[in-house]
Amino acid sequence: MTTDATHYDEQGEVPLGGYAVLASVFVASAGTFALVARRRGVRLPQEVPPWDVALMGVTTYKASRLLTRDKITSFLRAPFTRRAGQGEAAEVMDEPRGSGVRRAVGDLLCCPFCVSAWAAGALVGTYATSPRLTRLVCGGFGALTVADWMQYAWTWTQQTTES
Template structure:
């Protein structure tokens, strides 16, 4: 067993070089994701005769919802208290979005990277949405429709602001 641990530590050192890369913590988050996904799949299989069919309409709703929910989690000022234990405010990143630096080491750093990256968070959001379609499809679709409407509204707000600037200039 010590040989496995020594090999893993050596590989982590060779990978990271002088940088602080929390590979063990990343492995832990991957483990949590895999365990959660497997548990949802097993529960879904036990509680349902068959998995729900995901048609194009559900896929479109899931796609827009995943995009918007991931950005809300990772960038929205209102969700910054959830990120605060893992990040440091460093300014704004665009309309109604924050820029934050990840802080800490180990698990704290790994979680900080996960929750400040909308691309990283998207996988977790999409998985939760898929589980929602299995366990509570109507509520999940309602939440998805709400987030999709918010995403559409965002684009309209940005377009409106651009038109206002064009009219002034």
């Protein structure tokens, strides 16, 4: 079986051109940030302490879940996705709609793992220019993540005692 760029999969639904546009936007954004930072004399940190990596990791996780699964952020996804069902807890499941770049953005916004790369890229950029602000924002997202786990623990405890 042979495939070409327009039919990457069996159904011919993979928007390779749209993915290329998104990858180009990501790379162009990182490059633009690097050029602007260099011109403004931003000094990159010599190292990133493990605690900061952990904070940014938790924030990347939570930001990607908020953008891809939260009901309240549905308005951001709606032009590119449609509601496919209810996820665990208060999360929702969306599926991409359309074709080309619209479909590619929909694929991105349905995938917390995919959005994580974008969130991490944004955090690294802000950390390079303003580490204190980034730590503060990450601390807030970290607290939100801990609160989520507390909610799950409370729900599990209630379900266990009622059984």
